[in-house]
Amino acid sequence: SNEMRIAVGALEIADKVVENVMTKLPDVFMLPDTTVLNAKTVMEIVKMGYTRIPVYTNGDKNNVTDLLFVKDLALLDPDDNFTVKTVCGYHKHPVKFVMNDTPLPHLLEAFKKGEGHLAMVKKLISNDDKDPSYELVGVVTLEDIVEEILQAE
Numbered sequence: 059s060n061e062m063r064i065a066v067g068a069l070e071i072a073d074k075v076v077e078n079v080m081t082k083l084p085d086v087f088m089l090p091d092t093t094v095l096n097a098k099t100v101m102e103i104v105k106m107g108y109t110r111i112p113v114y115t116n117g118d119k120n121n122v123t124d125l126l127f128v129k130d131l132a133l134l135d136p137d138d139n140f141t142v143k144t145v146c147g148y149h150k151h152p153v154k155f156v157m158n159d160t161p162l163p164h165l166l167e168a169f170k171k172g173e174g175h176l177a178m179v180k181k182l183i184s185n186d187d188k189d190p191s192y193e194l195v196g197v198v199t200l201e202d203i204v205e206e207i208l209q210a211e
């Protein structure tokens with residue numbers, strides 16, 4: 059039955075981690091903070107169909123500093139040619155980060171408590187001689203967890 063599948067799905071997420079359900083970085087639609095929001099770029103952004111867009115600084119996709127919400131663009135005058143940086147500085151939506159090996163039930167709890175339903179996923183990279191560093195590997199949203207629950211066989 060459907061009820062049974064959902065119950066099984068809810069149990070199955072206990073064994074899964076963020077990395078199993080996230081959208082991988084090469085598939086994430088992100089923007090550099092230098093992007094000028096004119097009629098053309100706003101149309102391209104809206105056409106992508108995402109609600110939240112990670113924004114990176116200094117041309118480094120590993121350096122996500124903000125989230126742009128597509129609804130932030132509604133009141134914008136495209137002739138003002140504001141940059142993404144200016145619009146993000148005005149709205150200041152906080153960016154959440156989670157580790158790639160975070161169990162899904164933990165992320166679900168974090169999403170329930172917090173206001174945002176998208177998190178950037180980072181992974182610890184160990185270097186032989188240097189200090190370990192973090193690398194962004196994807197994004198995960200509440201939708202990814204819900205999908206996992208509903209998709210159980």
Ligand code: ATP
Nearest residue numbers: 081085086087107108109110111197198199201202
């Ligand atoms: P909403 O459903 O709240 O309008 P949305 O459709 O933009 O938002 P979600 O429903 O949260 O996004 O997620 C749907 C899928 O899209 C998930 O797999 C998620 O990982 C992925 N996703 C969300 N934002 C992005 C993005 N900027 N680039 C690529 N994938 C994304």
Ligand code: ATP
Nearest residue numbers: 108109110127128129130173174175176199200201
């Ligand atoms: P998102 O989280 O994708 O930005 P949202 O905040 O508009 O979207 P949801 O997160 O889906 O909406 O829902 C949050 C709550 O707001 C739910 O209780 C939902 O029923 C309610 N809600 C959503 N849209 C409306 C609306 N147009 N008017 C009143 N309540 C709404």
